Amino acid sequence: GAVVSQHPSWVICKSGTSVKIECRSLDFQATTMFWYRQFPKQSLMLMATSNEGSKATYEQGVEKDKFLINHASLTLSTLTVTSAHPEDSSFYICSARTLVEQFFGPGTRLTVL
Amino acid sequence: DAKTTQPPSMDCAEGRAANLPCNHSTISGNEYVYWYRQIHSQGPQYIIHGLKNNETNEMASLIITEDRKSSTLILPHATLRDTAVYYCIVIGSNFGNEKLTFGTGTRLTIIP
Numbered sequence: 488g489a490v491v492s493q494h495p496s497w498v499i500c501k502s503g504t505s506v507k508i509e510c511r512s513l514d515f516q517a518t519t520m521f522w523y524r525q526f527p528k529q530s531l532m533l534m535a536t537s538n539e540g541s542k543a544t545y546e547q548g549v550e551k552d553k554f555l556i557n558h559a560s561l562t563l564s565t566l567t568v569t570s571a572h573p574e575d576s577s578f579y580i581c582s583a584r585t586l587v588e589q590f591f592g593p594g595t596r597l598t599v600l
Numbered sequence: 601d602a603k604t605t606q607p608p609s610m611d612c613a614e615g616r617a618a619n620l621p622c623n624h625s626t627i628s629g630n631e632y633v634y635w636y637r638q639i640h641s642q643g644p645q646y647i648i649h650g651l652k653n654n655e656t657n658e659m660a661s662l663i664i665t666e667d668r669k670s671s672t673l674i675l676p677h678a679t680l681r682d683t684a685v686y687y688c689i690v691i692g693s694n695f696g697n698e699k700l701t702f703g704t705g706t707r708l709t710i711i712p
Contacts, residue, residue: 491643521699530687531644531702580643582700589700591636591643 489515491583493592500571501600507567508595510581516561517583522554525578525594537564571599603627603690609707618675620706622688625669631692633664635673637684638705644687647673683710 490513500506510520519538523531535556537543543556553575555567564583568575576599581592605623612618624633634649648655648662650671655662661674675682687705692698 493643523702530685530704531638533699533701536699578641582643588646590646594641594643596641 489513489583489585489588489590491581491590491592493579493581493595495595496593497596497598499598499600502572503570505567505569506571506597507565508579508581508597510564510566510583510592512562512583512590515583515585518561518586519584520558520564521582521584521589522556522564522566523580523582525580531580534566568597571597573599575599604688604703606686606688606703606706608704609709611709611711612675612678613711614680615677618678618682618708618710620673620675620686620688620708621670622673623670624688624690627668627690631690633662633671634689634691634700635660635662636687636689636702637682638687639681639684644702647686678708678710680710680712682708684708 492511494509521536522534524534525531533546534549535543535545537556537558539558539561545551553569558564578594578596580594583590632649632651635647636644638644648657648660650662650664664671685705685707687702
């Protein structure tokens with residue numbers, strides 16, 4: 488199946504710093520990319536949907552100024568967690584969709600100290 | 601507005617068939633049933649999907665009842681690597697503009 492990569496796979500940062508997570512579709516062009524967040528022992532929660540060249544659509548309760556999403560091309564989307572705090576520590580998973588299939592990245596574990 | 605209902609957990613002996621049920625009584629005519637699984641600390645992995653006919657691929661079989669109100673995912677010969685959380689998701693044809701949302705899934709544990 489198609490491959491979606493994320494970088495980094497894990498990151499530890501200090502409170503107040505910003506962290507950027509990259510998501511790439513390696514062998515296909517994605518019409519739409521999604522960002523999910525998963526807390527321990529919970530299910531995936533959709534954070535936002537983005538299409539190349541346009542602004543992301545955020546789910547209710549997700550702060551767009553805190554979680555900046557840039558969808559620069561059909562194969563790359565980035566999520567920047569700005570001024571991270573310990574409560575932002577989570578597993579962040581990106582997903583890329585073609586017209587008929589949706590694939591998920593391996594996830595990025597963010598720990599904010 | 602949960603579209604699917606799954607048991608929270610199940611155990612299955614290694615080598616036996618694992619049968620994971622899913623209820624989707626409010627499914628509409630153009631909605632598909634998708635199954636994904638998530639192994640611990642990894643991203644979800646696509647398994648199989650179907651509309652109304654039974655489907656089989658190299659990973660699993662999907663049995664959908666005639667009224668389409670429920671389905672069963674079958675892993676024919678479960679291995680320890682099949683231990684994961686399995687998600688049953690109902691979504692419109694070819695996704696369209698819908699978002700893939702995850703419920704709580706079924707935590708399947710394969711017992712040696």
